[in-house]
Amino acid sequence: MISIARVALIQVLRRKTYWVLLGLGLAQFIMFWSVIYALTQLQLPDQVKQNILREFGFSAQMDEQRDNGYMVFMERQSVVVMILLAFSGSLLVGSDFRQRTLPFYLSRRIAKRHYIAGKLLAVSSLILFLTVIPALALFVEYGAFTSGLTYWRDNWRILVAVLAYGGVLCLVNSVWLVSLSAYLQRAAPIAIIWSSLLIMPGRLGEYLWKASDNEYWRLLDPWRDMRLIGQLFFGKFRKDFDRGLAWWGLLLISAITIVAFIALVRRVRAVDVVE
Amino acid sequence: MCKPSSNQTKWKVLSLVLLDLQNLSRHFGQVQALREVTLRLETGTIGLVGNNGAGKSTLLKILLGLLPPSSGSGTILGCDIRQTGLKLRGRIGYMPEAAATVPLLKGVEYVALSGDLYGMPFRDARRRAHEVLNYVGLGELRYRRLDEYSAGNLQRLKLAAALVHDPELLLLDEPTNGLDPAGRLSMLRLLEDLIAETGKSLILCTHLLKDVERMCTQVVVLHQGTIAKSGPIEEMTRAAENRYEVHWRDASSDFLSRFRSSGGTVLHQSELSEALVALPETWQAKQLFELAAQCGTVITRLREDDDDLERLFMRLTAKETKGTQD
Structure with a gap:
């Protein structure tokens, strides 16, 4: 399982275009790192600080009214993640089906479950590197620049929320992407369908919401659902109504993920039946 | 358990038997891929031949434990094919017919990955990868990416990936497929040397009967999911x-x-x-x-x-087809 994940990551890191996306993720991290540095280390006028906070919607405390900064960071990073995943599904999974590499894997001393777990781990690692790990680095940075142990101790829930939200992003996105790639296999269809899945239902949900004034239609947007689940972990909602929606979102995302996983298990097999 | 637990004599007897299949059948929905195949083969080099759709690949996948038989039973290398899939694969080296490459990987990484997947520790797999790549003549090309390999070299690379864990049995699916005459000859020479030097058993699944004649001592002719004929090639051609x-x-x-x-x-x-x-x-x-x-x-x-395998095969499959039509 580990070797499959390691090889998959080597494949991604060998493609130069992916470095551009990884660079974008890094740039965003540096920006947030700089914001924390500016807010905590530089003697800036209050007005400037307020402007920065407003611009980034940033709060590093659990009990403040503003959005949690770590959550905002992870949300923004997930845009980069989605683009990266849209283009890496074909390389990581689709090529195994196109070039009939599955029998190569499955004729070795591994079972189907090892293959699937390896691929999910690879995709999860990409998401982890771009969201959870830099968010944790920001958490460490903020504590180190402010009150150190006291900050980390008082805000341990942020740590848990980052890990939990990151876990949801990793699990959901990896299962969805690997399943989609196993069926579509080629880069263009995967990228188109992946993007459409994350954009079109959202647009439709928003239209139906406005037309019927029923907020539940917004659950059609899987990206927003994941955001709501994140807000559930961070304990902060932009609207009170969102708290109820978040549980429905969790239910919906879980159901889709289970269906996608079953479809993936059915798709991965060493033998193609030729009639 | 995979190994026989009784006395030494029994072990010796079993070790000579490469595979022993009893009434093995496999169907995919309405399609009957294998019908009541009963086959007993001793260790050595075996050619598995048959037309497209004869059931060769299905038989190979069953032998590898990738596919359970619909009915029947059997052993390979003394292991029950129904129960010891993963353990069994550790003792078999499989070279698939398809390209089966991993994009952007280098030759040595591909072979080491194969070793990893066979359960070897990472360092050992890497070391063995270098050794087998030298052995198959790809020492100089080991750091090239897979998409830079020629068809002939890719076949050698896949052979190296099948050999990396030093298996007892090699299952080669069309190893000379898509090679030019020189490449085919070179591959066959490599396989001949390998068998002569290591004494490994080999099941060669191919359409090229000349390859089987050259490489194998036994042959199994599959036709429409059944065994049309099996036995030592020499005996079959002597009868001519x-x-x-x-x-x-x-x-x-x-x-x-x-x-x-x-x-x-x-x-x-x-x-x-x-x-x-x-x-x-x-x-x-x-x-x-x-x-x-x-x-x-x-x-x-x-x-x-001067009955060669090709003529024998043509006759066997033609007769069988006629019989079925009748």
């Missing part, structure tokens, strides 16, 4: 002695019926005026000419049936 392919004119004569009544056998008659015949033991070719003259028949062509 005293057989002739005969063409004649004047088909209205009773040439063939008189030939039969003289003790000859008509093995296969493809046209009205041509047949494959086996002469009676005491006969020579001139007696066939004499018989033809008595019948007023002119033999236009007489050719000793």
Whole structure:
């Protein structure tokens, strides 16, 4: 399982275009790192600080009214993640089906479950590197620049929320992407369908919401659902109504993920039946 | 347990038996890929031949434990094929027919990955990858990416990936597929050397019967999911002695019926005026000419049936097809 994940990551890191996306993720991290540095280390006028906070919607405390900064960071990073995943599904999974590499894997001393777990781990690692790990680095940075142990101790829930939200992003996105790639296999269809899945239902949900004034239609947007689940972990909602929606979102995302996983298990097999 | 638990003698006896299948069948929905296959083969080099759809790949996948049989039972290397899939694969090296490459990987990484997947520790897999790549003649190319390998070198690379964990048995699916004559020859030489040096058992699944004749001592001919014939190649081709392919004119004569009544056998008659015949033991070719003259028949062509595997295969599969149609 580990070797499959390691090889998959080597494949991604060998493609130069992916470095551009990884660079974008890094740039965003540096920006947030700089914001924390500016807010905590530089003697800036209050007005400037307020402007920065407003611009980034940033709060590093659990009990403040503003959005949690770590959550905002992870949300923004997930845009980069989605683009990266849209283009890496074909390389990581689709090529195994196109070039009939599955029998190569499955004729070795591994079972189907090892293959699937390896691929999910690879995709999860990409998401982890771009969201959870830099968010944790920001958490460490903020504590180190402010009150150190006291900050980390008082805000341990942020740590848990980052890990939990990151876990949801990793699990959901990896299962969805690997399943989609196993069926579509080629880069263009995967990228188109992946993007459409994350954009079109959202647009439709928003239209139906406005037309019927029923907020539940917004659950059609899987990206927003994941955001709501994140807000559930961070304990902060932009609207009170969102708290109820978040549980429905969790239910919906879980159901889709289970269906996608079953479809993936059915798709991965060493033998193609030729009639 | 995979290994036999009884005494040493039993182990020795079992170790000679490479595979032993009893009434093995496999169907995919309505399609019957294998029917009641019963087969016992000893260790050595075995050719598995058959037309497209004959059931070769299905049999290979069952032997690898990738596919359970629908019914029947069997052992391979002394292991039950129904129960020991993962353990069994550790003792078998499989080279798939398809490209089966991993994009952007280097040759040595691909072979090391194969070792990893066979359960070798990472360092050992890496070290062995270098060794087997040298052995198959890809030492210089080991750091090239897979998409830079030629078809011939890719086949060698896949062989290296199958050899990396030093298996007891090699299952090679069309190893010379898509190679030019020089590449094919080079691959066969490599395999010959490998078998001679290591004494590994080999199951060679191919359409190229010349390859089987050259490489293997035993052959299994699969046709429409059943075993059309199996056994040592030498025995099969030896049985061809005293057989002739005969063409004649004047088909209205009773040439063939008189030939039969003289003790000859008509093995296969493809046209009205041509047949494959086996002469009676005491006969020579001139007696066939004499018989033809008595019948007023002119033999236009007489050719000793130097029965190679290809002709045997054609006859077996043609006969079987005719039988099925009848």
